[in-house]
Amino acid sequence: MGPQHPSTHGVLRVKLKLDGERVIGSECVIGYLHRGVEKIAENRTYQQFAPYVDRMDYVAAVSNGLGYCEAIEKLLVAEAPPRARVIRTILTELQRIASHLLWLGTHALDIGALTPLFYCFREREEILKILEKYCGARLTTHAFRIGGLQYEAYDTFEKDVERFCKDFESRIVEYETLLTNNRIWIGRTKGVGILTAEDAIAYGVTGPVLRASGVKWDIRKAMPYAAYDQYKFEIPVGTTGDTYDRYLVRMEEMRQSRLICLQAIENIPPGPIMAKVGKVLKPPPGEVYHAIEAPKGELGYYVVSDGTVQPYRVRIRPPSFINLQAFDRMVRGHLVADVVAIIGTIDIVLGEVDR
């Protein structure tokens, strides 16, 4: 199956071993989009590399940027000012909603529900408009800078976010009306691709996939970064770890992200948006591992500095890559038609898997 199959969300090739219609083994063949991002990093300065990270998980570029900027700030022993941290949080949460919407639309489409795609893209468009107004780009945003932000929030930023959040409440209900109690949807997702909590942990699976298996773990709570320690939100968890649970978890996460955004725009502290980090960044020698909760799971950056202007090593721990590894575990025993559902439910982005 693949690499050009429409349901593989990019260029993923899956070798399936079948017994009739049942899958008895599988192997993922990846690397079609390998660009050597980590090698490029070693040949760029710290700031020059920042736009590249947007090209990994290109449907959630803002989250990638946040992880990278914060990792380098940790390496520099610097910290972004409070105002920058709050604006970062708002944009990252909007991006999480956008990423989940894209997932929902395409996942439903894969399973045969055509309608949600149009609704999801309608709302996603609103978020992309906010991002575009903020930094001029819709997808590969490069919204943040090491040390804070380059751009101040535009005049109607809070209003736009608020209007989106107000509208969005009823939109989620709309999606749920279409899917949550839909018999076909339930039939295609319940009991499909079960991953137990023990397996999930052993496979290093993170993000909504881990939470749907019943592990209440979210880096935003466990090791807060940006401004997450200031806001109240819940971590939704599932019980069985099947495709339906993962659907429910992501739906609830969108609601929680919306609540975070609403809390954050209430009070964006005044002050500078950029810490004083200097034009030429030379982090003192050493290394740091910094992880954030990206829409797809733990996005980690392991950066080694040798004291020069270029990183000695940048290792990116992509959530999609590691979550995809559990695919084989989830797919065994299911029908070929379920393979599509399981690929969709892991929510992979091949740009990030292959780097």
Add this chain to the structure above:
Amino acid sequence: MADEPKEPQPPSVPTGEQPASKPSPVSTPAAKPADAGVPATPAKLAAPPAPPKPPVVLQTPLNNEIVARYRAKFGAAIVDAIEDRKQAILVVESGRLAEIALYTRDEEKFEMLSDLTAVDWPKREKRFDVVLNLYSFAKNERLRLKAQAAEGEEVPSVVGVWVAANWLEREAFDMFGIIFSGHPDLKRILLPDEWQGYPLRKDYDILQQDTAWVRENLGIESGQ
């Protein structure tokens, strides 16, 4: 931040602009409130020359109970224990990595392998660092295990301890050519199977590629 000149700030900034409230970003020890709003100028006026700050020590030897337990259990196999920017690092002997990993998972409760990767230091006698970033749900802590390996030296695979290591070790093999002994299926993962060379090694130039492979499979002279 060696290149950031510690400019003695012009003592008065009464213009009402922001510089007074800038949280001093660089090289103060990590925990810093970064409070905005409170004008910091009076203190600056009191001591205008801004005495040269002592170089901040970011790496310190680590000596806590965990390290003590490891030392008691594995003795000389724990080569070093350091803390870098408040993150714990244990350098272990590569030959005993799998054994130490098992202990780390079962006794120290680092249930999840977040990441496994490598770093190349070609000038060193043992050029590779195999780096494992671990996470413990029970303690909400991270730990980094590092093992040094020479070129061609086999590193025991930890797939038996964390299944997640399967693809990660394959990637380290793909990019660095590190052999993990005991890995169930050690082959390239991102690059084509027949590719020659290991791109993330420091002696592999950024423009370098397996030209023979590119010519044969893509029918062009250069993959760029």
